[in-house]
Amino acid sequence: QVQLVQSGAEVQKPGSSVKVSCKVSGGTLLNSAITWVRQAPGQGLEWLVTSIPMFDRTNIAQKFRGRITVTADEDTKTSHMEMSGLTSEDTATYFCAYGYGAGVVWGQGTTVIVSS
Amino acid sequence: DIQMTQSPSSLSASVGDRVTITCRASQAISNSLAWYQQKPGKAPRLLVSGASTLQSGVPSRFSGGESGTEYSLTIDSLQPEDFATYYCQQYYSDLYTFGQGTKLEIK
Numbered sequence: 001q002v003q004l005v006q007s008g009a010e011v012q013k014p015g016s017s018v019k020v021s022c023k024v025s026g027g028t029l030l031n032s033a034i035t036w037v038r039q040a041p042g043q044g045l046e047w048l049v050t051s052i053p054m055f056d057r058t059n060i061a062q063k064f065r066g067r068i069t070v071t072a073d074e075d076t077k078t079s080h081m082e083m084s085g086l087t088s089e090d091t092a093t094y095f096c097a098y099g100y101g102a103g104v105v106w107g108q109g110t111t112v113i114v115s116s
Numbered sequence: 117d118i119q120m121t122q123s124p125s126s127l128s129a130s131v132g133d134r135v136t137i138t139c140r141a142s143q144a145i146s147n148s149l150a151w152y153q154q155k156p157g158k159a160p161r162l163l164v165s166g167a168s169t170l171q172s173g174v175p176s177r178f179s180g181g182e183s184g185t186e187y188s189l190t191i192d193s194l195q196p197e198d199f200a201t202y203y204c205q206q207y208y209s210d211l212y213t214f215g216q217g218t219k220l221e222i223k
Contacts, residue, residue, distance in 0.1 A: 035212065044217040045160065045203050059210040095159055101207035102150035106159035
């Protein structure tokens, strides 16, 4: 059974970058897609990016192009999502999800706070 | 991008009621539609994929439907644990999008 475990909470300053990790157990990165979604406090879900390592494809929401990079380390079965140019509007909980299309399995979420 | 218009944004209902939440896609998405349930402080939980395929372990009182570009999630005989926020998501396009969410509250 696939499980996802994400890295811990982060506090970052405006203008900096953050890297959030998502470790897969019970499955492999190459056999699926990893999607990253965020949720600002009290708000809905916002799709950010989907990475399909097997096909070396990454689809990024237009508003985040140039700011988001996703890397996959099959040896450690970990997906990393890095977001640069942080502003207070990036304060949110970031989730990873496993599965093509629909997110079948989700990580527990990583809180990112952007504050000076 | 494909827009998903979800309604209502909030809904008040009682235990035992039947409720329906809808999502309208801005273009055809060929049943590439998922429904999620989210409770406060938790990750979303996939309920339905492919517009109408119930995930393993999801109670049969949940069902998904489709009519053209309008998709629905129906919950028959609401149970206390069903009060949560529900989201639709299209994955027809490479650029996924979520609906705005429906908060289902106890009347």
